[in-house]
Amino acid sequence: MGDVAVLIPTMRRPESLARALRSVFAQRGVEARLGEIVVIDNDPTGSAAGVVAGLVAESPCPLIYHHEPRPGVATARNAGLTRTKAPLIAFLDDDEAADDDWLARLNAAQAALSTDVVFGPIRGRVPEGTGWASAYLERFFGREGPAGTQIIDYAYGCGNSLMVRATALPGLTPFDPAADRSGGEDDALFQALEARGGTFGWAADAWVDEFAPPHRATMRYALARAFAYGQSPSQLAARDRKPFAVARWMLIGAAQTVVWGAASIAMSAIGSPRRAEMMDRTARGLGKLFWFKGFEPQFYGARELARLDALKAA
The missing domain is CATH 3.90.550.10 (Spore Coat Polysaccharide Biosynthesis Protein SpsA; Chain A)
Structure with missing residues (x-):
């Protein structure tokens, strides 16, 4: 063996x-x-x-x-x-x-x-x-x-x-x-x-x-995942009861949201393909800010089953 x-x-x-x-x-x-x-x-x-x-x-x-x-x-x-x-x-x-x-x-x-x-x-x-x-x-x-x-x-x-x-x-x-x-x-x-x-x-x-299947190969799905990835450091710090680390990650997230959000708007205005990267970084910044319960995207478990059932019925 x-x-x-x-x-x-x-x-x-x-x-x-x-x-x-x-x-x-x-x-x-x-x-x-x-x-x-x-x-x-x-x-x-x-x-x-x-x-x-x-x-x-x-x-x-x-x-x-x-x-x-x-x-x-x-x-x-x-x-x-x-x-x-x-x-x-x-x-x-x-x-x-x-x-x-x-x-x-x-x-x-x-x-x-x-x-x-x-x-x-x-x-x-x-x-x-x-x-x-x-x-x-x-x-x-x-x-x-x-x-x-x-x-x-x-x-x-x-x-x-x-x-x-x-x-x-x-x-x-x-x-x-x-x-x-x-x-x-x-x-x-x-x-x-x-x-x-x-x-x-x-x-x-x-x-x-x-x-990537068609339903995932979209900006909407990718940005939702980017938001969830951004939540992770804040959530882990909160789980470990490290309030100063949570505050630090939230400050980082706020800065990322402002800087990359502005870049996203500018690049969208000129139609640059790079706007996708800027949107991704903005979503990750927002995730660090809005890390608490109620803002967690659900990609697995019962939510995924419901989505698959809906696709099958369509």
């Missing part, structure tokens, strides 16, 4: 899930290390069961299906961890597809750097017809980092990452279920890891593609 498990949470994306799985099946140079692939179906109806069953014969290692009917990204990730004892956990999102040397590159970077977590770069892919904002949306759904593999002093999100379970994922529920609806569970996880002296690394050549 290998020492690495790949976890893929999924929610009603059958074609995308199949693409993600086949990209893991195609990994090279990890035959002795890839122990199992765990799919966590977060749809209460268990809609991914048939997709997984149909691909079992293609998998080069045990392909495990786990149904977690309680909607929420943190709950799904926690549930997936209960189905494997692997000491190294790689996370791939169900809207991603990995290059065939992805896992080998992550493993090599972790071994070379000896960090608790290693992140890799992401190419954002958006559908045709997204207009003037296409370049921004590709960057938004992508991930850029240093040119070379190295230790870094900050964290990214869980998608396209490799974690040392003993240090990065402690306990039975390392991801906070309170973040099930809005996300941000990985921010809290990595902040706690950093506070314990944990370390982060960057695998510059461990690439995946992330395919």
